[in-house]
Amino acid sequence: MKDLINNIKSSIELSTEAEAYLFSISKERTFSKGEVLIRQGQNVNSNYFVTAGCLRSYCVDKSGKEHTLQFGVKNWWISDYIAIHNEESATLTVECLKESTVIEFNAKKLNRIYELYPEYEPFQRNLLERHVVSLHKRILNQLQLTASERYELFLVQYPDIELFTRNYHIASYLGITQESLSRIRVEKAKK
Amino acid sequence: MKDLINNIKSSIELSTEAEAYLFSISKERTFSKGEVLIRQGQNVNSNYFVTAGCLRSYCVDKSGKEHTLQFGVKNWWISDYIAIHNEESATLTVECLKESTVIEFNAKKLNRIYELYPEYEPFQRNLLERHVVSLHKRILNQLQLTASERYELFLVQYPDIELFTRNYHIASYLGITQESLSRIRVEKAKK
DNA sequence: ATAGCTTCTTACCATAGGTCAATTTTTTCA
DNA sequence: TGAAAAAATTGACCTATGGTAAGAAGCTAT
Numbered sequence: 001m002k003d004l005i006n007n008i009k010s011s012i013e014l015s016t017e018a019e020a021y022l023f024s025i026s027k028e029r030t031f032s033k034g035e036v037l038i039r040q041g042q043n044v045n046s047n048y049f050v051t052a053g054c055l056r057s058y059c060v061d062k063s064g065k066e067h068t069l070q071f072g073v074k075n076w077w078i079s080d081y082i083a084i085h086n087e088e089s090a091t092l093t094v095e096c097l098k099e100s101t102v103i104e105f106n107a108k109k110l111n112r113i114y115e116l117y118p119e120y121e122p123f124q125r126n127l128l129e130r131h132v133v134s135l136h137k138r139i140l141n142q143l144q145l146t147a148s149e150r151y152e153l154f155l156v157q158y159p160d161i162e163l164f165t166r167n168y169h170i171a172s173y174l175g176i177t178q179e180s181l182s183r184i185r186v187e188k189a190k191k
Numbered sequence: 192m193k194d195l196i197n198n199i200k201s202s203i204e205l206s207t208e209a210e211a212y213l214f215s216i217s218k219e220r221t222f223s224k225g226e227v228l229i230r231q232g233q234n235v236n237s238n239y240f241v242t243a244g245c246l247r248s249y250c251v252d253k254s255g256k257e258h259t260l261q262f263g264v265k266n267w268w269i270s271d272y273i274a275i276h277n278e279e280s281a282t283l284t285v286e287c288l289k290e291s292t293v294i295e296f297n298a299k300k301l302n303r304i305y306e307l308y309p310e311y312e313p314f315q316r317n318l319l320e321r322h323v324v325s326l327h328k329r330i331l332n333q334l335q336l337t338a339s340e341r342y343e344l345f346l347v348q349y350p351d352i353e354l355f356t357r358n359y360h361i362a363s364y365l366g367i368t369q370e371s372l373s374r375i376r377v378e379k380a381k382k
Numbered sequence: 383a384t385a386g387c388t389t390c391t392t393a394c395c396a397t398a399g400g401t402c403a404a405t406t407t408t409t410t411c412a
Numbered sequence: 413t414g415a416a417a418a419a420a421t422t423g424a425c426c427t428a429t430g431g432t433a434a435g436a437a438g439c440t441a442t
Contacts, residue, residue, distance in 0.1 A: 067334040085324045121312040128319035133276045135326040140250055143258040143366045175334045180429055182391055371399055373421055
């Protein structure tokens with residue numbers, strides 16, 4: 001929880017009251033590899049701030065294939081924002097890829113922080129702006145790069161993630177099959 | 192400009208002072224087909240709210256291919272948010288696809304509205320949240336749908352856009368070539 | 383340590399979509 | 413309105429990536 005408070009305080013001034021509120025609506029939790037935090041189809045009540053470990057959010061299409069939307073690593077937030085924003089049940093599943101510690105927020109209560117402590121707004125705005133920028137970049141990369149270029153870039157963006165992800169986690173993030181990723185790795189090793 | 196004020200007032204309460212500030216940092220402008228509002232490589236000073244018409248933002252890759260990031264239609268904002276947020280020169284070009292009316296904001300001055308009139312924050316937060324949600328959906332669609340499924344979805348999302356876009360505008364948004372889009376249309380017509 | 387999973391690799395073939403080039407259609411504007 | 417330019421279509425061929433299936437390698441739990 002300290003991690004998050006520091007993270008927030010590095011960009012805005014947070015009153016003791018607001019800090020106390022954040023405490024009161026959250027809970028530090030630890031999940032082990034394979035555990036599911038949010039399950040496609042069920043209600044989404046939580047928004048998670050990752051303090052350690054690695055998680056991912058993905059959806060499963062009609063043919064059963066998984067598609068990874070996001071990896072959640074230290075100091076990132078993860079949840080199903082489509083569901084939260086539209087007040088629908090989850091379109092995504094969030095699962096834990098290695099032992100992780102997160103701060104679980106009640107999404108509805110977190111959303112009330114803006115009325116209660118408007119000082120929090122700039123923090124969230126900055127977060128959302130950065131998120132939009134990274135999504136824009138991801139879309140442009142998907143449009144213009146080949147699979148192996150996307151993989152190279154992925155390795156730069158998430159340097160250690162290969163240590164605790166399965167091949168198909170990465171492949172399904174890049175938009176290719178695990179077999180193709182395997183072939184790409186072989187080609188890369190040849191050089 | 193009325194359009195925008197109404198748009199804002201439909202979700203938040205806006206003081207007369209804040210309204211006056213918005214007026215003071217913006218200017219209604221009209222662009223005709225083919226005009227460029229922001230050019231890749233140059234400085235980005237503006238953020239545009241579209242009141243009529245249609246624009247698009249795109250980047251050009253090393254091999255000269257264009258990739259459309261976004262279409263800007265009535266009541267949407269368009270600019271190069273990568274450049275604005277990172278304070279870099281433009282990675283995108285924004286061009287006008289048909290005669291359009293926009294409200295041009297000075298991006299830096301618009302950014303000061305949060306200190307001056309914090310009441311504006313919830314409006315922007317809602318906008319950013321919706322934007323994030325639509326980008327998440329777009330990424331998931333790109334990962335799981337075929338080219339022709341993406342085209343069908345596109346037609347639902349932007350019903351009238353085919354009237355004033357070129358084939359390759361749409362193709363480069365969907366991540367295919369214009370030739371492929373042409374073939375997809377032929378197949379669709381056969382049914 | 384080893385049985386039993388899960389994941390990864392590899393080989394072969396299939397296919398969606400890309401490339402190039404010629405032709406037709408549409409748009410633009412003098 | 414009609415010539416020139418731009419865009420769209422089409423055909424022949426190509427390539428990156430997918431699908432399937434079998435075997436190899438890695439984990440996990442007793």
